[in-house]
Amino acid sequence: MLDGRGSIRRRAGARLWLSALWLALFVLAALLAPWISPHDPLAQDLMLGRLPPAWMAGAEPGYWLGTDSLGRDVLSRIIHGARIALIVALIAGTATCLLGSTLGLVAGFYRGWADRLISRLVDIWMAFPPVLFAILLIAVLGTGLTSVILAIVIIDWTRFCRVVRAETLNQSKMDYVHSAKVAGFTRLRTLVAEILPNVLPTIIALLTLEMGIAVIVEAILSFVNLSISTDQPTWGGMIAEGRTSIHQAWWVLVFPLIALFFTVLAFAQFGDGLRERFDPVLR
Amino acid sequence: MMLLRQTVSRLITTLITLFGVAVIVFVVIRVVPGNPIAMMLPPGATEADIERLKTLYGLDKSIFEQFVIWFGNVLHGDFGTSISTRQPVLSLVLDRLPATLELSIIALVMAVAIGVTLAILGTRFRGRKTEAGIDVANGVGLSVPDFLWGLALILLFGVLWPVFQISGRVSPRLELPFTSQFYLFESVLRLRFDILADLLSHMFMPALALALPLAAIISQLLKQSLKETVNLDYSVLARTKGYSETKVILSEALPNSILPTLTLVGVQFTFLIGGTVIIERLLSYEGLGNMAIDAVINRDLPLIQGIVILFAILFTFVNLAVDMTYAFLNPKLRHA
Numbered sequence: 180m181l182d183g184r185g186s187i188r189r190r191a192g193a194r195l196w197l198s199a200l201w202l203a204l205f206v207l208a209a210l211l212a213p214w215i216s217p218h219d220p221l222a223q224d225l226m227l228g229r230l231p232p233a234w235m236a237g238a239e240p241g242y243w244l245g246t247d248s249l250g251r252d253v254l255s256r257i258i259h260g261a262r263i264a265l266i267v268a269l270i271a272g273t274a275t276c277l278l279g280s281t282l283g284l285v286a287g288f289y290r291g292w293a294d295r296l297i298s299r300l301v302d303i304w305m306a307f308p309p310v311l312f313a314i315l316l317i318a319v320l321g322t323g324l325t326s327v328i329l330a331i332v333i334i335d336w337t338r339f340c341r342v343v344r345a346e347t348l349n350q351s352k353m354d355y356v357h358s359a360k361v362a363g364f365t366r367l368r369t370l371v372a373e374i375l376p377n378v379l380p381t382i383i384a385l386l387t388l389e390m391g392i393a394v395i396v397e398a399i400l401s402f403v404n405l406s407i408s409t410d411q412p413t414w415g416g417m418i419a420e421g422r423t424s425i426h427q428a429w430w431v432l433v434f435p436l437i438a439l440f441f442t443v444l445a446f447a448q449f450g451d452g453l454r455e456r457f458d459p460v461l462r
Numbered sequence: 463m464m465l466l467r468q469t470v471s472r473l474i475t476t477l478i479t480l481f482g483v484a485v486i487v488f489v490v491i492r493v494v495p496g497n498p499i500a501m502m503l504p505p506g507a508t509e510a511d512i513e514r515l516k517t518l519y520g521l522d523k524s525i526f527e528q529f530v531i532w533f534g535n536v537l538h539g540d541f542g543t544s545i546s547t548r549q550p551v552l553s554l555v556l557d558r559l560p561a562t563l564e565l566s567i568i569a570l571v572m573a574v575a576i577g578v579t580l581a582i583l584g585t586r587f588r589g590r591k592t593e594a595g596i597d598v599a600n601g602v603g604l605s606v607p608d609f610l611w612g613l614a615l616i617l618l619f620g621v622l623w624p625v626f627q628i629s630g631r632v633s634p635r636l637e638l639p640f641t642s643q644f645y646l647f648e649s650v651l652r653l654r655f656d657i658l659a660d661l662l663s664h665m666f667m668p669a670l671a672l673a674l675p676l677a678a679i680i681s682q683l684l685k686q687s688l689k690e691t692v693n694l695d696y697s698v699l700a701r702t703k704g705y706s707e708t709k710v711i712l713s714e715a716l717p718n719s720i721l722p723t724l725t726l727v728g729v730q731f732t733f734l735i736g737g738t739v740i741i742e743r744l745l746s747y748e749g750l751g752n753m754a755i756d757a758v759i760n761r762d763l764p765l766i767q768g769i770v771i772l773f774a775i776l777f778t779f780v781n782l783a784v785d786m787t788y789a790f791l792n793p794k795l796r797h798a
């Protein structure tokens with residue numbers, strides 16, 4: 180038998196650092212986009228259309244990952260696309276987390292009619308296919324960054340609510356909650372000062388997961404051309420363009436896909452890694 | 463007795479959920495900015511035309527009365543007329559439903575096959591490199607959603623090694639002798655294996671993209687419970703009786719680990735069905751999801767509304783069926 184625990188810890192450590200490294204690159208690319216991208220992401224040059232990446236025959240120097248059908252530099256568009264992805268991840272992720280976790284804490288701790296109402300709402304929400312719900316909301320709210328963020332929050336709060344409610348229910352049965360009651364803590368103080376810190380590791384792991392999901396939802400909406408204006412480069416938009424010309428220029432699809440793939444993977448693995456590292460039971 | 467009472471209360475919550483769905487859909491559709499009537503009329507319509515249509519659709523009444531009328535129509539199966547095709551929404555939607563159902567079921571079968579195989583392999587070779595490899599695969603499968611798998615598969619099997627059909631449901635050159643939209647089902651019944659092969663070739667990529675995340679979940683959970691059961695007394699007894707390790711896993715551990723996995727598969731199946739919306743779009747598969755996205759692009763609100771409600775009904779009944787199956791299979795609930 181292998182030393183199970185040791186190998187699992189080492190693997191978890193490598194996973195945490197690799198995903199942190201990719202996320203750091205992602206954030207830097209987004210912040211420094213205007214300074215580090217080699218070309219203007221919107222500059223079209225039909226003479227330079229569908230140039231292959233630098234290591235292939237027929238490439239033009241300076242266009243490292245090639246160009247799309249309009250002659251726009253793929254690398255610069257990926258770097259600029261990281262900006263929208265980062266904004267959506269941070270704002271939509273955090274807002275979804277706040278709304279869902281609050282409702283979950285309230286339902287799990289106060290029980291009674293609040294719990295019945297919130298749980299019924301979750302049931303109703305679970306009856307909608309998320310992507311279809313998102314598309315429907317965008318159709319109603321109109322396209323644009325605010326609509327995309329709002330749609331993600333409206334759809335995905337249930338993910339936090341379900342998990343946080345269950346976790347709060349468990350914590351509420353613990354001895355320390357009884358002690359707090361005996362010590363004369365108010366209900367609100369027990370919830371915020373005693374239960375919340377114990378539910379927090381779960382919430383944080385879910386939050387990073389949700390950031391990855393937000394990036395994907397934005398990409399899906401861009402893919403069906405329902406996200407933000409088309410002159411802003413987005414990974415989903417690039418993928419949609421690349422999809423139509425895969426037989427002529429595969430690089431227009433492959434590189435944004437790789438960026439999206441690793442970003443989503445990194446968010447999920449980072450959350451898991453954090454939880455394993457800070458969960459007192461696993462540690 | 464308890465089973466009966468549970469069934470009744472579960473049916474009641476299902477109805478409440480469906481009513482809630484109707485309310486939400488109504489609210490979302492009615493807060494639409496811009497006048498829905500204006501979108502139904504050709505340009506140059508007069509003020510009187512607008513008023514007449516408003517009365518026709520009951521839009522001059524209070525929002526509560528509008529809901530009652532709308533809900534009554536929905537209960538009668540009247541979802542209105544599609545704006546873009548001028549056909550009744552119900553027949554359009556029911557025409558596309560079989561394509562999506564067939565895709566979802568094939569994807570489910572693939573997910574179970576892959577997930578169970580990996581779980582058994584991981585348990586058989588536990589503590590070795592094989593298990594570590596399966597763990598990594600599960601981790602990636604869990605974190606990467608169907609949309610990205612679909613794109614990766616297009617590159618792999620559509621471009622690099624083009625063995626599967628990259629778009630559509632069936633090759634247009636084939637003459638279809640079918641009377642229903644359940645092509646897959648009918649091609650088997652009529653023994654038309656040429657059409658069956660074509661259908662499966664089109665279905666392979668969308669179904670696999672939908673199956674991979676679920677396969678990872680099944681593999682992870684089943685492996686965990688298998689690893690617990692292979693150390694229990696009856697597995698040890700089987701081993702002392704001279705059963706091979708593989709036989710212990712298949713005939714002793716597996717039947718005892720299947721129940722928790724089954725519940726999970728049921729819940730996750732609704733997520734899989736939800737995934738068809740974007741996957742059908744990605745691979746131009748002519749199902750409900752693809753139709754929904756077209757409806758949104760054409761701002762065909764009656765059609766979107768019909769599709770959303772149909773999906774919600776489907777989801778709620780899958781959940782109901784899973785709960786009921788679980789109740790029947792779980793001896794603790796059956797004999798109580």
